[in-house]
Amino acid sequence: MLRYTLQRIVYMLITMFIIATLTFFLMKLLPGSPLKSQDKLTPEQITIINEKYGLNDPLPVQYVHYLGNLAKGDLGSSFQYDNRPVTELIGNRIGASAQLGFQALILGSIVGLILGIIAAIRHNTIFDYGATVLAVLGISIPSFVFAGFMQYILGVKLQLLPVALWEGFSYTIMPTIALSGFVIANISRFMRTELLEVMGSDYIMLAKAKGMSGTGIIIKHALRNALIPVITIIGPLAVNIMTGSLVIEQIFAIPGLGEQFVKSISMNDYTVIMGTTIFYSALFIFIIFVVDILYGVIDPRIRVAGGKK
Amino acid sequence: MEKVLEVKDLHVSFDTYGGVVKAVRGVNFDLKKGETLAIVGESGSGKSVTSKALMRLIPNPPGRIAKGEILFDGRDLAKLSEKEMQKIRGKDIAMIFQDPMTSLNPTMKIGSQIMEGLIKHQNLSKSTAKERALELLRLVGIPQPEVRINQYPHQFSGGMRQRVVVAVALSCNPKVLIADEPTTALDVTIQAQILELMKDLQNKIDTSIIFITHDLGVVANVADRVAVMYGGQIVEMGTVDEIFYDPRHPYTWGLLASMPSLDTSVQTELAAIPGTPPDLMNPPKGDAFAPRSSYALEIDFEHEPPMFQISDTHFAKTWLLHENAPAVEPPKAVVEKRRTMPSNFAKPRLAEEVVL
Known part of the structure; x- marks a missing residue:
């Protein structure tokens, strides 16, 4: 297991390096500069600023410089927000986004798993069809439509929950539900399919032949095996939550990372765009890493394959 | 026992x-x-x-x-x-x-x-x-x-x-x-x-x-004992010796004739049973094996055969054991191995009542 984990960490670092490199060169390909719109600056001033930020250096020098800073955890400073370091900007905004994303992922996984298990155990009954309808709605209705709908019903009409802003737990409920809809739908569908397949396998028949009871078989034999493939889709779903939060944060006026990211793109704020991209990628790679580790914990075949027999 | x-x-x-x-x-x-x-x-x-x-x-x-x-x-x-x-x-x-x-x-x-x-x-x-x-x-x-x-x-x-x-x-x-x-x-x-x-x-x-x-x-x-199943029914049952050395059902003959043994020469072609298993959604009338059997009698297509008893332990479900049935010669591979079973009855008996 240790060797497997170390191997994953090395892969993680390699992926991170490739993403950092791609981000850098893609940014350089973008037309425009954060300084062009500033009409008040004279050409001399622009040259001075370019010189200060090292933007006149040849590309390879800039690249090495950038990688060196990155290794130190320095993402540069913003051109727009009073020269404040990008790390600080991200740090100020990450709290709300992380809480929202985490809540949505947890809620989505738990509800999704429960729905999926019920649908599989009571398959071809009213429970199963109900779960299917929920899943179809969750996949086909975009989160922002659902969000607006909830704001109108729960916030405006019934006045149960605050419509927007981020000032306490009750403010997090609606955006969390809106973001988790897609996760619930996907996980429940996947879980249902996997569990049904596992329930039809030979080892479940053998467990029955041993005299195990129905619930005992599901808990001891079926769930763990059905979870293995389900775990893999948590990575992509986490990405979905991250991108979804860009929109949801706007709708609920949440001061999160997504909102700042969108703004920095429209202002051509190089360092913030690169910094946030790198940050999002790092987060995503980390989630995949966690998923890989979970995979190893659940499936002995993977755990042992990496280590010695 | x-x-x-x-x-x-x-x-x-x-x-x-x-x-x-x-x-x-x-x-x-x-x-x-x-x-x-x-x-x-x-x-x-x-x-x-x-x-x-x-x-x-x-x-x-x-x-x-x-x-x-x-x-x-x-x-x-x-x-x-x-x-x-x-x-x-x-x-x-x-x-x-x-x-x-x-x-x-x-x-x-x-x-x-x-x-x-x-x-x-x-x-x-x-x-x-x-x-x-x-x-x-x-x-x-x-x-x-x-x-x-x-x-x-x-x-x-x-x-x-x-x-x-x-x-x-x-x-x-x-x-x-x-x-x-x-x-x-x-x-x-x-x-x-x-x-x-x-x-x-x-x-x-x-x-x-x-x-x-x-x-x-x-x-x-x-x-110790063998039951031969065909089309959802046991068509012949007996001790190992009875099934291998004195089989009575044409399906058992077919199975045995299709099996190579040490004395099978290179020239001998292994016999295959023609056709496919019966459709159990609409089982055929009479003997389920009759359409694939070269030993089928007319009655096989009309009435399901009863179980006949050849010895205390040997049963077979085929009209060939009825006293009015014509004598037939089983496949060569079966005849070559056939032995007389000392415990056999003088004549096959009906093991169950038949309603025609």
Whole structure:
């Protein structure tokens, strides 16, 4: 297991390096500069600023410089927000986004798993069809439509929950539900399919032949095996939550990372765009890493394959 | 000898969208203490369904025991509740499945899979169960059981896995062991080892075995008695000698003639049984084998043959044994091996009443 984990960490670092490199060169390909719109600056001033930020250096020098800073955890400073370091900007905004994303992922996984298990155990009954309808709605209705709908019903009409802003737990409920809809739908569908397949396998028949009871078989034999493939889709779903939060944060006026990211793109704020991209990628790679580790914990075949027999 | 299990007029049906598939249509047999009964037949003959029905492992829906009794220990298993059945499965009747590669849980340690039944049926503590599991692994010939007990199925070869499955099945010293083609998925040398192991263990714990197979070579090796199934019915049943040296049913002849033996020369062409198994959604009228048989009589297409008795232990369901039937010559391969059975009756008798 240790060797497997170390191997994953090395892969993680390699992926991170490739993403950092791609981000850098893609940014350089973008037309425009954060300084062009500033009409008040004279050409001399622009040259001075370019010189200060090292933007006149040849590309390879800039690249090495950038990688060196990155290794130190320095993402540069913003051109727009009073020269404040990008790390600080991200740090100020990450709290709300992380809480929202985490809540949505947890809620989505738990509800999704429960729905999926019920649908599989009571398959071809009213429970199963109900779960299917929920899943179809969750996949086909975009989160922002659902969000607006909830704001109108729960916030405006019934006045149960605050419509927007981020000032306490009750403010997090609606955006969390809106973001988790897609996760619930996907996980429940996947879980249902996997569990049904596992329930039809030979080892479940053998467990029955041993005299195990129905619930005992599901808990001891079926769930763990059905979870293995389900775990893999948590990575992509986490990405979905991250991108979804860009929109949801706007709708609920949440001061999160997504909102700042969108703004920095429209202002051509190089360092913030690169910094946030790198940050999002790092987060995503980390989630995949966690998923890989979970995979190893659940499936002995993977755990042992990496280590010695 | 004492009867452990008695199956009477068992019918198993599957309700499908296309109609009712009558997979087992009136099977009768009994199983004596310590004996091995082989059930042979081609795919779709109902042998696996029969064995699963004995343990009530037919998924319902779509499957159901439509009629009949399964008498075990004075109780009719066909009528027990699921809860009561759970107490019998694994404890009194155990099962070994065909494919060892898929019949063990890939995410559970071998030891836990063996201990599960012990803890459930014998109320053993974890540590006693573990000791018993070690003992079982040793018994089925797995080296280094102390190491192996903590390993997962993917760390075992196919033959070793089947040994583990055998250990699981035998953990509670069952009275009946149902082996559903336990060697089909194994290569020949491993097959022989597993068969040897099963015979050996049968002597040790005095269990009765129902051995399902389509391999007559295996049957000759392990069985005391043989039941030949065709189209959801037993068409011939007898001791191994009676089935191999004095077969009476044309289907049994076909099976035997299609099997190579040591004296089969290179020139001899192995006989195949023409045609395909009957459609059990609409079973044919009369004898289900008649359309594929070159020995079919006119009556075979009209009336289902009754069971005739050739000796105390030998039964065959064919009109050829009726006193008015013409004498026919079985295939050469069968005639060459034929021996006179001293215990045969002077003339075949009807084993049941016939209503024409």
